[in-house]
Amino acid sequence: MSWSYVVLALCVCVSQTRSFVPLRFVTPRTLRTLQLKLSDFDMSSEAVDAVTLGVDAVSSSSIGEGGVGSEANLPDDLSSLPKFSLPDLPDPPDLPELPELPKFDMPVLPKFDAAQLPKFDASQLGLDSSQLPQIPPLPPAVLDVVKPLAAWYSSVPHLFEVATFAPQLFWLLIIIPGISESSATKFIMKSLTVPILLSIVHLSIVYLSIIDPSSGTAPMAEFTGVFDPAGDPQSAMVGMMKYPNFVSEEWSHVLTWDLFVGRWIWLDGIKRGVFTPVSLLVTNLIGPPGLLLHILTGLVQGRGFPKDFE
Numbered sequence: 001m002s003w004s005y006v007v008l009a010l011c012v013c014v015s016q017t018r019s020f021v022p023l024r025f026v027t028p029r030t031l032r033t034l035q036l037k038l039s040d041f042d043m044s045s046e047a048v049d050a051v052t053l054g055v056d057a058v059s060s061s062s063i064g065e066g067g068v069g070s071e072a073n074l075p076d077d078l079s080s081l082p083k084f085s086l087p088d089l090p091d092p093p094d095l096p097e098l099p100e101l102p103k104f105d106m107p108v109l110p111k112f113d114a115a116q117l118p119k120f121d122a123s124q125l126g127l128d129s130s131q132l133p134q135i136p137p138l139p140p141a142v143l144d145v146v147k148p149l150a151a152w153y154s155s156v157p158h159l160f161e162v163a164t165f166a167p168q169l170f171w172l173l174i175i176i177p178g179i180s181e182s183s184a185t186k187f188i189m190k191s192l193t194v195p196i197l198l199s200i201v202h203l204s205i206v207y208l209s210i211i212d213p214s215s216g217t218a219p220m221a222e223f224t225g226v227f228d229p230a231g232d233p234q235s236a237m238v239g240m241m242k243y244p245n246f247v248s249e250e251w252s253h254v255l256t257w258d259l260f261v262g263r264w265i266w267l268d269g270i271k272r273g274v275f276t277p278v279s280l281l282v283t284n285l286i287g288p289p290g291l292l293l294h295i296l297t298g299l300v301q302g303r304g305f306p307k308d309f310e
Contacts, residue, residue: 156216156248159205163198163252167259168284170194174266175280181270190267195260202252209245216244258287265294268306274298 153159173185188194209217218240225236240246262283269276274297283290298304 153204154208156205156208156245159201159208160248160251163201163205163248163255166201167198167255170259171262171280171284174262175277175284177277180266180277186270189263195256195263198252198256198259202249202256205245205248205252209249216246218243218246254287258283261287261291265291268294272298272303272306274301274303 170189172179174180174189179185222236222240223246225231226233226240228236262280265276265280265283268274274294276294276297279290279294279297281290282293295305298306
């Protein structure tokens with residue numbers, strides 16, 4: 001049972017004064033129900049008389065079926081009404097104390113000493129180096145050619161030149177009309193041989209940058225600043241450009257992927273009959289806008305979207 005009935009009766013009584021707006025939602029049926037519910041409370045006789053007086057006063061006023069009227073028969077001075085107080089609520093019960101959890105001590109792990117590991121001796125395998133097959137030495141004429149090439153290929157600046165100029169030859173094959181449809185161009189560019197070779201050049205730049213950081217490799221701590229949303233990624237990227245090896249890696253990275261996308265545009269143009277020289281040229285110059293131009297060209301020519309987009 002709730003005290004809402006008592007509060008409702010008090011609200012009704014106060015609302016009949018000239019200082020408050022009448023409560024339109026209180027009906028005679030509600031007030032009579034309130035009187036019947038008073039017996040359910042443990043209240044003093046004065047409190048019951050006070051609430052009953054308020055109910056009788058409101059009931060005898062101009063109450064319609066729609067609610068309490070605007071005029072009341074209560075006296076202007078309400079100080080003559082008997083006072084009552086609400087009963088004290090019981091104190092909440094004391095909660096039981098939780099038992100103290102047992103303390104757990106982490107065991108001390110023994111220190112690892114690499115010197116305690118057994119040493120590996122190749123002689124334990126029973127192998128004799130004299131029994132292994134010997135690789136014949138290269139002829140002096142071949143060494144005279146291979147050594148300069150190996151030395152040249154192990155230089156990041158030289159690989160930068162390869163990554164820059166080698167892709168342009170293949171761009172010419174797929175851009176120039178007449179040559180792009182030739183059987184020689186299809187034989188060279190339909191396979192993944194060219195992208196794979198350029199990827200090896202890029203990987204070589206990365207490898208040489210790792211084994212020789214002093215040659216101009218960017219520190220990893222500065223590289224992480226490019227992907228720090230709380231910092232200034234653009235400034236961090238500009239700062240990375242002062243390292244030659246990083247510039248070489250990023251440049252070969254971009255040119256290899258541009259040619260890979262250009263090869264896809266060229267193949268899609270052959271398959272669907274879409275004009276590709278302009279979009280391939282834009283792809284070689286500024287990258288992604290060339291792909292968008294190729295899709296737009298296909299739509300203008302009535303070829304629809306590329307099959308890979310459906």
